[in-house]
Amino acid sequence: MNIGTRKLLDRSFTAVGFTSIMLMALALLAVLVPIITGGIKALYFQGTVEHRTLLFNEFQRGDEAKLAVDAERSEAARKPVYEYLAAFDTELESLPFERKRALESEYHHVRDTLHELLGPLPGDTPPLLLRFQYGVTRWEKAEEELHNLLYMTKWDYSDPTKMATQYFAPRVDEFTGTSLEGLFGYVEEHLEEMLLPQPEFYWGFITDRSLDAHIFGGVWAEIQGTFYLAIGAMLFAFPLGVIAAIYFTEYAKDNYLTSMLRSANSTLAGVPSIVFGLFGLAFFINTMKVSESKSVLAGSLTLAIMILPTIIRAAEEAILSVPKTYREASLGLGATKWRTIMTVILPAALPGIITGGIISLGRAAGETAPIIFTAAVSVGATIGIADVFTEPTPALSWNIYNLASEHEAANEIRHVQYGMVMALISIVLLLNISAILLRARISQKLKG
């Protein structure tokens, strides 16, 4: 091969490598950008007076005097709306029966949408569920609701061979000539005064408990549960994994049994996580009865078994990569095998062992399947550390799934889902960064 061809091949390989790295970076960006932009909305948004009232009533947070002023201002702006409704209520009674029936269902929609916007209207029975006790808490939702109030979504069914197309018709047309006619224009004009939106940094999303099944409030219980589960799994898996790795590399003889154990370990690393989840349910809860029902303990044990193979493999590699001369020098100085392992080999291998730990910790925090049956619940309070042996906990990974697919108001609380995803990613990142720093410090020490 002449120099020219060689150079060309070399260059083209560089180009291919560079392109694939760029593609991966782009893919990562495509994943992260929506998560971050969506997640920020859970923390920073245009909050309405309803949100401030909610925070004050449920968490006693906020400036009471200022809230009272705001409440009075918004009440003043809402008053004409309530007057329109009261006037129309009396007018409705006086209408001929057929006209009344035609208007009633439309009027029902108007009242429902106004309830969504402003909270319970005068004359409504006070609702028990928190989600119905307040109007819209976020301004972007208010704009959607306003559109629902002003326009009816209709479908054009004129062509019976095709799917219909959507169009909007002004709702006010249904009410021309009635006392309600003025309401629509008024609400459109004065919505801002009724809700008084202002930019709000809701840090409580991280530290508050959830209210009414995550419709309001924060995700502290989930964050705490994720920490408990990930750290609990590490507490079991890390020491066990390192001990197993020491056995494999230092003590085990190179025979049939050892190679069987090794391949069993590799196989275990490839088992789907749901299998671990079912195993955890069958073994830890139903057979061993480590707890009466789901618990953090059972979940941690299940996760520990799941991450054990990774930890063993990483620790093994790390120990094997310690130069032979270290060992020989230590043994040559008269140290026992045990002492050599503890004072020479393990410290030298520690950075590599911790890398394995980091990867596993991130995986334990993010896995959903192993905890579905062993630890996670969709609604539950924050638990103290003394309760981890008996109590289940909500956890980010499972609750993200639960909110996105099973929650009855999944479409209304997209911001909570994104906020949870961002919290989970931040936790994993935080754990990784602190472990990377730790590893760097240890390497530094070893060199020095």
Place this chain on the structure above:
Amino acid sequence: MKMFRKLLLAAAIFGFTAGPAHAGDAIVMDGSTTVGPIAKSFAAYFTKNYGVQVTVSESGSGNGAKSLINGACDIANMSRGMKDAEVAAAKSKGVDPVSHVVALDGIAVVLHPSNFVSALTVDQIRDIYTGKVTNWNKVGGPSAKIVVIQRESNSGTQDSFRSLVVGKKNPITKRAETQASNGAVKSRVASTPAAIGFIGLGFVDNSVKAISVNGVKPSIDTVKDGSYPVARPLFMVTNGQPTGNVKKLIELNRTADGKQMISELGYVNKY
């Protein structure tokens, strides 16, 4: 290792201070996603008014039953009755399942709003689900291939739908797509113009169109008076007759507050 230890310690202290210690008598509920909203609201109400912790998992009726049989939960939420096999399994483990009707629920058959079909008969729905009818123009709709959506076998809603509409013996068409929860079926139908699916009445909103079945619109009134054909009771199942707090929680649906919560959530009161 110092920093790692510090980190662990910090996390531990975090947990200690953050979690309010509570009495050990927590109530554990597991099961149906359809009963889920009621269970979650009851749980929040109960914790607020009686200070008793209640945890709720939504893993499907089948898992709720298994959980009760294994003694892993106090109350199994079920959107169908206990099956004979489940009762037998429970008895063999010394568990005596007692079912309590918590509310009534209609199963709404939902279509995309762009589909102008607004009523079907039970027979037509059965034909769609068994695969006899594969195009909307056979049942008076536009010419479009029907996308059939069902629930997973663990679902109580699926079970009730099969016995009420399709018939236990008739197999559902192999082309049917399976979704894992009421919410998932709803969003699949809302994004697929030619889809048909079924969800609990409490989950219906204006992103999908609930159609009349045998000429009866699904609503609280028609479910209550029994005229809507695809309706079923929802259960909370306990081991033996409930006592103490569990009894109080189960009987919440007879109190004025409980009734109001059930109807605010869009379900139908039995009492």
